[in-house]
Amino acid sequence: MRPLRLDLEGFGTFRDPMTLDFSDSDYFALVGATGSGKTTIIDAVCFALYGSAPRWPRRNQVSLAMAPSTGHTRVSLVFENGGHRYAAIRVLARAARGQVTTKQSRLIELAPDSTIDGDLGDVLDAEIAALADSPEGMADAVESLLGLSWDHFIQCVVLPQGGFAKFLHAPKSERQDLLVSLLGLSVYSRVGQRANQVAKEAAIRAQTLAAEMAKYADATEEAEEAARRRADELTRLQSGLPQVLEPWLHADQAVATRVAETRALVELKGDLATVTPPSDLEQLASQRTAALAELAEAAAKTEAKETDEALAEANADEAGDAATWRELVELHGRAAALTTQLTASGKRLAAATKALGTAHESNSNAVAAEAAAAGELETVRDAHRADELAHSLVPGEACPVCLQEVAVVPKRPRHKGIAEAEDSLAQARSRVSASARGQALAERDQGNAEDEGARLGSELDQVRVKLEDAPPADEAARLLELSKTAQADLTAARKESRIALESQRKTEKALKELETRYTAAGRELGQLRDRFAEQRPPTLTGDHVADWETFMSWARVTNDDVATKLAASSAAAEQAEQVAAQRRGDVLETLASGGIAAPSSLTEVSVSTAVANALTAAQLAVERVQERRSHAARLAGDVAESQQAERLNRELGLLLSARNFERWMVEEALQSMVTEASATLNELSNGQFELTVDAKQDLLVVDHNDASSQRPVQTLSGGETFQASLALALALSSQIAGLSSGGGQLDTILLDEGFGTLDASTLDVVASTLEQLSGGGERTVGLVTHVAALADRVPVRFQVTREGSKSRVEKVWS
Known part of the structure; x- marks a missing residue:
C-alpha cells in the first residue's frame, strides 16, 4: 500500500478542508x-483504511476523530496497491x-490512469468498481486487499511513537513476551486448549454413539433371513391367488x-x-268434443264481424x-275575419296620415317663432352690451376690453x-x-298602421x-259532417268485431286446457308403454280412450305370466x-x-389389496432390518472415529500445553528475525554491523571493523542503536506480514518516533539510514519529527502548524 492523496475535513484539529499529495514523495517528513x-x-x-487510530483507547471510539465543535468529518485516502488504484472514504456526523455515527464507509477502485489532482469529487468520479459500502464490509475488503489485519497494519506499516527501540533493549523475558504477542504465538496455547476441549467432546460423542448403537442389537443376520423367508412365502401366495379367486368370482x-x-x-x-287409467278420461273426451263445436261457431261469428x-x-x-x-272550414272562417280586419286597418292608416300632416305644420311654425325670439334677444343685448360687461368686472383684475386694471366696478342695473x-x-x-314630440307620435302611429295593414294583407294572401x-x-261544412258519421260507424264496427274475437279466444283457451289434459292422458299411456317396452305392449292408435282399454287388458295377462317366471328365478x-x-x-x-387377516368386506380388490399390503410390509421389514444393520455399522465406524479423534486431540493438547514448545517457537522466530535484521543492518551500516543471538538468546552485535568481534547491543551509539532498531523493526514487520492472511506487501513504512534526544553525529547516522532505506523508489518512507536538522535532509516536508484550535499543513520541497 502506497498513499497518493489524503483529504481531511473536521478530523481532529484539521477542521477546514485540507489535501496532502504524497504521489511524488517516496521519502517525506x-x-x-x-x-x-x-x-x-x-x-x-x-x-480512512480501518476506521480507527493507534492512539485511541478503544478501536471503535470514532467520536475521537471528530473535532469538538464540528458536526461533520470526512477523510478520504487515495492509494495504490498491487498495481491498482483505490480510494477509501469515511464520513462521520454528529447528531x-x-x-x-458513521454516515458513509466506502472502498472503491479507480481507473488506473485517473488523475489525483483537483477537486476530490472529480477524483472519485473515476470509480470503476465499488468494493464495499458499509463499515463491516469495508473492514473485510481492506484486510483482503492489503493482506493485513488492523493489528498487523499498525505493527508493520505504522511504527508507533515511543516503542521503536523497545525490542532491541528489552530483557530476554520481556522480548519473549513481546514476540509471543506480536507474532501471535499465543494462538498455540489456545489451540492446545481447544484440542483438549475437542477431545472431551469426542469422548462424549463416542459414549453417546455407543449407547445409540445398543438400540440396534436386534438388527442381526438371523432377523434379516427370517424377514426374507416371510416375504418369499407371501410372494408365492400372491402368485397363486388368481387360481383361488377365479372360481369364487364366477360363483x-x-x-x-x-x-x-x-x-x-x-x-x-x-x-x-300399479297401472290404472285416468279416472275422468271419458268425461274429458266429451267436454273436448263440445268445445270443438263451440269454437267453430265463435270463429264464424268473428269472421262476419270482421x-x-x-x-x-x-x-x-x-x-x-x-x-x-275541419281545417278547410277553419280557413274559410279565417279569410272572412282577415277581410274585415284589413278594412278597419285602412281607415286607421288614413286618420294617422292626416294627423301627421297637421303635426308637421305645427312644428314648422314653432321653429320659425323660436328663430324670431333668438334674433330679438341678440338685438337687445347689442344695444345694452356695456351694462352686461359691467356685471362681469372684478375689482383689481384687468378689463377684458381695455386690459386696464379695474379699480371700481360701476353700478349699472340690468x-x-x-x-x-x-x-x-x-x-x-x-x-x-x-311640437317635435307630437310629430314623432304621429309618425309612430302612421308606421304602426302601415305595418298592421301589411301584416293582415300578407296573411290573407296566404289563406287565399x-x-x-x-x-x-x-260544401266543406257538408263534407265534414259526412266524415264524422262514417268515422262513428267504423268505431262501432270495430267494437263489435273486437267483442267477437275476444269470445273466440276465450273458447280457444278453454279448448286448449281440455286438449292439454287429453294429451297428458295420451302421454301418460305412451310413457307406460315405453316403460314396459321389453314386454311388447299393444301399439297405440291415437284414440286415447280406446288405447287405455286395450293396454289395461294386456297388463292383466302379462302380470300372470311374470308371477310364474318369478317362482322359477327364486329357486x-x-x-x-x-x-x-x-x-x-x-x-x-x-x-x-x-x-393374513380377512378384510371386513370380501371383494376381489380387498383380497388382492390385503395380500399386496402383507407382501409390501414383509418386504419393508426386510429393508428395515437391512437399514438398521447398515446404520449400526455406520454407528460403529463413528464410534471408532470419535475414539481416534479423542486420542489425537488429547495428545495434541498435551504437546501444546508444554512450556518448552512456546519457548522453542520464540527461539525459532527470534533466530529467523535476527537473520533478516542482520542483513538489513549490514546494508544500512555499509557492512560494519550484523546481529546475532547467543546461546542464552541475548542479542549481540557483530562489528566487522573490530575483527568481527561480538558485543552486547547496549554498547551501540545512538545512531548505531537507531540502525539496529530499524533493522529489527523492519524484520519484525516482515515476520508479522508473513503471518497475515494475505501476505501483505510492505511498500510503505510510517515512523512516528522522537529524534529530539539524538546528538548531531547520531542524527546524521539516522538521516543517512532513512535515506538509504527509501532509496530506489521501492518503498515509501514517512517520518514524524520536529527536529529541523533531520527534517532539512528530507526531500519533501509537510509543514504542520496550529493556530488556536485549527491545524493546517503546507507542502515544502528542500
Whole structure:
C-alpha cells in the first residue's frame, strides 16, 4: 500500500478542508511543533483504511476523530496497491444530542490512469468498481486487499511513537513476551486448549454413539433371513391367488345374475300392479268434443264481424279525413275575419296620415317663432352690451376690453328688455320641443298602421293560396259532417268485431286446457308403454280412450305370466348362493394360511389389496432390518472415529500445553528475525554491523571493523542503536506480514518516533539510514519529527502548524 492523496475535513484539529499529495514523495517528513497535529495525519491514514487510530483507547471510539465543535468529518485516502488504484472514504456526523455515527464507509477502485489532482469529487468520479459500502464490509475488503489485519497494519506499516527501540533493549523475558504477542504465538496455547476441549467432546460423542448403537442389537443376520423367508412365502401366495379367486368370482357373478333377474321380475310385477287409467278420461273426451263445436261457431261469428268492419273502413276512407275538412272550414272562417280586419286597418292608416300632416305644420311654425325670439334677444343685448360687461368686472383684475386694471366696478342695473327677450326665447323653445314630440307620435302611429295593414294583407294572401281549388265554405261544412258519421260507424264496427274475437279466444283457451289434459292422458299411456317396452305392449292408435282399454287388458295377462317366471328365478338364485359360499370359504382359508387377516368386506380388490399390503410390509421389514444393520455399522465406524479423534486431540493438547514448545517457537522466530535484521543492518551500516543471538538468546552485535568481534547491543551509539532498531523493526514487520492472511506487501513504512534526544553525529547516522532505506523508489518512507536538522535532509516536508484550535499543513520541497 502506497498513499497518493489524503483529504481531511473536521478530523481532529484539521477542521477546514485540507489535501496532502504524497504521489511524488517516496521519502517525506511531517514536521512541526509538538501538538501541531503531525501524528493526527498518521491517524487519518489509519482511520480512512480501518476506521480507527493507534492512539485511541478503544478501536471503535470514532467520536475521537471528530473535532469538538464540528458536526461533520470526512477523510478520504487515495492509494495504490498491487498495481491498482483505490480510494477509501469515511464520513462521520454528529447528531442533535451529540452522538457521533458513521454516515458513509466506502472502498472503491479507480481507473488506473485517473488523475489525483483537483477537486476530490472529480477524483472519485473515476470509480470503476465499488468494493464495499458499509463499515463491516469495508473492514473485510481492506484486510483482503492489503493482506493485513488492523493489528498487523499498525505493527508493520505504522511504527508507533515511543516503542521503536523497545525490542532491541528489552530483557530476554520481556522480548519473549513481546514476540509471543506480536507474532501471535499465543494462538498455540489456545489451540492446545481447544484440542483438549475437542477431545472431551469426542469422548462424549463416542459414549453417546455407543449407547445409540445398543438400540440396534436386534438388527442381526438371523432377523434379516427370517424377514426374507416371510416375504418369499407371501410372494408365492400372491402368485397363486388368481387360481383361488377365479372360481369364487364366477360363483358370486352367478349369484348376482340370479338375484338381479329375480329383483327385476319383482319390480315388473309391482309396476304392472300399479297401472290404472285416468279416472275422468271419458268425461274429458266429451267436454273436448263440445268445445270443438263451440269454437267453430265463435270463429264464424268473428269472421262476419270482421267483414262489417272492413266495409265501415271503406266508407270512412271514401268520406275522407275529418281533420282535413275541419281545417278547410277553419280557413274559410279565417279569410272572412282577415277581410274585415284589413278594412278597419285602412281607415286607421288614413286618420294617422292626416294627423301627421297637421303635426308637421305645427312644428314648422314653432321653429320659425323660436328663430324670431333668438334674433330679438341678440338685438337687445347689442344695444345694452356695456351694462352686461359691467356685471362681469372684478375689482383689481384687468378689463377684458381695455386690459386696464379695474379699480371700481360701476353700478349699472340690468336692462329689463333683456330678461323679457330671454323669457320669450325659452317659451319658443318649449313650443318647439312639444311640437317635435307630437310629430314623432304621429309618425309612430302612421308606421304602426302601415305595418298592421301589411301584416293582415300578407296573411290573407296566404289563406287565399291555400283555398285555391278548394270547395266553398258550405260544401266543406257538408263534407265534414259526412266524415264524422262514417268515422262513428267504423268505431262501432270495430267494437263489435273486437267483442267477437275476444269470445273466440276465450273458447280457444278453454279448448286448449281440455286438449292439454287429453294429451297428458295420451302421454301418460305412451310413457307406460315405453316403460314396459321389453314386454311388447299393444301399439297405440291415437284414440286415447280406446288405447287405455286395450293396454289395461294386456297388463292383466302379462302380470300372470311374470308371477310364474318369478317362482322359477327364486329357486335358481338360492342354489347359486350355496355354491358361492363354498368358494368364499376357499378364499378365506388361503388368506389364513398366509397369516393374513380377512378384510371386513370380501371383494376381489380387498383380497388382492390385503395380500399386496402383507407382501409390501414383509418386504419393508426386510429393508428395515437391512437399514438398521447398515446404520449400526455406520454407528460403529463413528464410534471408532470419535475414539481416534479423542486420542489425537488429547495428545495434541498435551504437546501444546508444554512450556518448552512456546519457548522453542520464540527461539525459532527470534533466530529467523535476527537473520533478516542482520542483513538489513549490514546494508544500512555499509557492512560494519550484523546481529546475532547467543546461546542464552541475548542479542549481540557483530562489528566487522573490530575483527568481527561480538558485543552486547547496549554498547551501540545512538545512531548505531537507531540502525539496529530499524533493522529489527523492519524484520519484525516482515515476520508479522508473513503471518497475515494475505501476505501483505510492505511498500510503505510510517515512523512516528522522537529524534529530539539524538546528538548531531547520531542524527546524521539516522538521516543517512532513512535515506538509504527509501532509496530506489521501492518503498515509501514517512517520518514524524520536529527536529529541523533531520527534517532539512528530507526531500519533501509537510509543514504542520496550529493556530488556536485549527491545524493546517503546507507542502515544502528542500
